[in-house]
Amino acid sequence: MIENNRVEYKRELNDRFERSVVSFLNYVGGGEIVLGVDNSGKDIGISNVDATQLKIVDRIRNNIRPQTLGLFDVVLTKMDEKDVIRVIVSCGQQRPYYIRKLGMNEQGCFIRVGSSSQPMSEQMIEDLLSKRHKVTLQTMISPRQNLTFRQLRIYYEEKKFEPTEQFVESLDMRLSGGEFNYVAYLFADENGVSVKVAVYAGVDKVDLVETREYGYCCLLTATQRILDRLDSENRTFAKITSRNRLERERVNTVALREAVINAIVHNNYTLGVPLVEFFSDRVVVTSCGGLVEGLSVEDFFRCRSMPRNRELMRVFRDMELVEQIGSGLSRILRVYDRSVFEFTQSFTVVTFPFEKAFISSSNGEINGEINGEIKLLLNVIRAHPDVTIPKLVELTGKSKNTVFRILKRCQADGFLWREGSRKDGRWIVKNDSGGK
Template sequence: MKKESSRIEYKKLYSDDLDIEKEVVAFLNYREGGFIYIGIDDSGKVVGVSNTDKIILKIKDRIKNNIQPSALGLFDVVEETRENKPVIKIIVASGTEKPYFKKKYGMTEKGCFIRVGTASEPMPQKIIDELFAKRIRNSIGKIKSPRQDLTFEQLRIYYEEKGKPLNKQFKKNLELLTEDGYLNYVAYLLADENGTSIKVAKYAGKDRVNLIENTELGYCSLIKATKNVLDKINIENRVYARITPKERIEKRLWQPVALREAIINAIVHNDYTREVPPKFEIFDDRIEITSAGSLPDFLSVEEFFEGVSVPRNKELMRIFKDLELVEQLGSGLPRILQFYGRDSFKFTDNFTRSIFYADKEVLEYLKNEESAAQVTEHDTDQVTEQVTPQDTPHDTPQVTSQVTDRVTDRVIDQVTDQVKNLLLAIDREYTRQELMTILSMKHNQTFRENYLYPALKNDLIEMTIPDKPNDPKQKYRLTEKGKQLQKQLKKQTKL
């Protein structure tokens, strides 16, 4: 067990008399944030905590109500197991609105604290005044929305889906208002309609010369736009499957977990005060994700890679966490670094960019697959040209059928059993929920990733409303290619 340090504080027991606010304030004001563990004594010995759920709720409530400026989006309280005993871990990010203080005492030496070595010490009044003078005032929580006639039906739906319906005070509770009661820029970004354009561009080749697709996914709630970007790039993240004597091995162009974290990080931490949205670009050999704004002035590159968390938009961070798009605070970058190196990140004075190169084995497979498809198309054209009605009128359908069956058999070998089951289930237009019911599926993500998206990527099914992928009236039907494959599958089933 690590010893206490400038970033780690241990508390043996929790009680209502424990000054947890003091410790949280000290880490909010510290340039690197930190961690508070309850259930571990000063020597690092794990003693454990009982009734963790109740204590976690109490701690969250105390931090929310007793600290100013608001720390929402800057902390997490989670349960962990150490030496087979439950402990509570409080994760605190460095805040951008320093100085933070205990509400009861205000911006005084009794209310403001800072980490000094392994202790939380009162902050000298001179430093309090200096920090207040430098406090970032131009944040999206303080900027008035350019529109005040905003609606939030999409946001309501997403919260209801998570069993967290919004009440009449949601604008205040989610910090969507300025200090003088106007809707702020956070509200603007989360509204049903706004002027924020988020696009996914796709190029033929390795540069930006030949743009072949520019998908518009913005002008709606940032939550909906995020989900649309995730869905779109998931479709582009094509799969290569290899069957060994022991198992079926699947690989994608890019590692899905890392890619998802990078997409969400770019959206949540984008500097929207510049009115420049994040950008997603797909090339033949890589994907580039660019967000506006470089690292905060007080955060070094080394600290960034060490996982020091300084949320640029704490209001967005809190809402994304509410809706389970973000997990534990500060966990995104470590997930990415499990699969991609530090050289995948580029920092300039105005932008942060992630560059993920595609898996070479998958690229080679897809390249060979496309070449095979071109050869097959060429073979079919030759047969059609060589066998004309004038030459052999009775043999033409048979020869064409043999070629079609051979091509279809090749496609059958390349698709998964899940996709085959999906194709066999479709005999008309269906909604996603109807298809899940037919296939006895209950988990949305499993259905999307293993059934729906692979079928869409291979042009076996298509959307009835392709311009609006997330339209509530969206349905799915077989393409001509899918119908041919279904026909062959049924023939094989009978055999």
């Protein structure tokens, strides 16, 4: 355990702490400060960890500029049974960052060089300042100004946060002139932003089964509804073998969830909105905007973080939809390799292939590989081929929307179709051997 360009050890919270944080904020990919470990890597431990964590957050928030909330995490962990505190710092989009009381100059700006934090030269400061992103969610004015935040307040109250009179200001939702910015617009009770989820019958976009938009409301509410939809579409299937019953999902649930949340949090909303597409052999999650400027592909796959929208990251972190910085990508890479990612100048695309056994079941080889909802509905139809939709709702105990969704899915998968008119026709179910 030695210090390097990504890791710095400190025995305790000292007066050079802000200097280290600033150096990682200005360093591509960020880094980590570990408190309770000496320079040699020996675990010393931290006493009074709760108070120390509060001091860390307070000092970063108040002593460093531009705003840093959403760009760091404070994590308590143990090393050799001793409490240590990890401060994980992302590289910010508004570089150069500096120590507030010293100003944006050679005394206040630092960057990581090897295992130390070094002052930035005047030329380095000017270069970073010229590249600073002028357009961010915080600087974009909201298309509407009559915004309310009832849903957002409820979320914070449920997490035991107490929204104060300065609730909106604390989440960076206003411009310097007092107008609501685009952060406020995304988290408002009503807005014009929605994320689409599309379902196709085949491997291309020719046969659209269903498309639905989730949004026009607080981004947290829209996200939760999308995650619920993923649970429905990414259904578990079972395969009965001679010895046991094997259950699997179309794609890994954790990886899919992380990809969708990342797409929402890191999306470039000046270009468009995220899109989730289900095909017969894969799920595709697309977000607008390629890699953040300054972050290489190699940095990305090393889980080095440079959030595009720190304001969104901060709120999603508060709601525990995002864990510590950089953890989402690592969860995806535990299950899938780099090939599932594709980067262009305008888009980031993540493609999760279905389990091969599920693809075969989608082609009609059911063999027990259908979940409980579908099995229930198909059994009812087998017993009552001329059943109507209202009767299906009654017999299955499912809602009308659920019945419609299951029928569409079964028809798209090719093991259910209808003969005759809607009024006088009858349902046909393909049996396990492929016949009617």
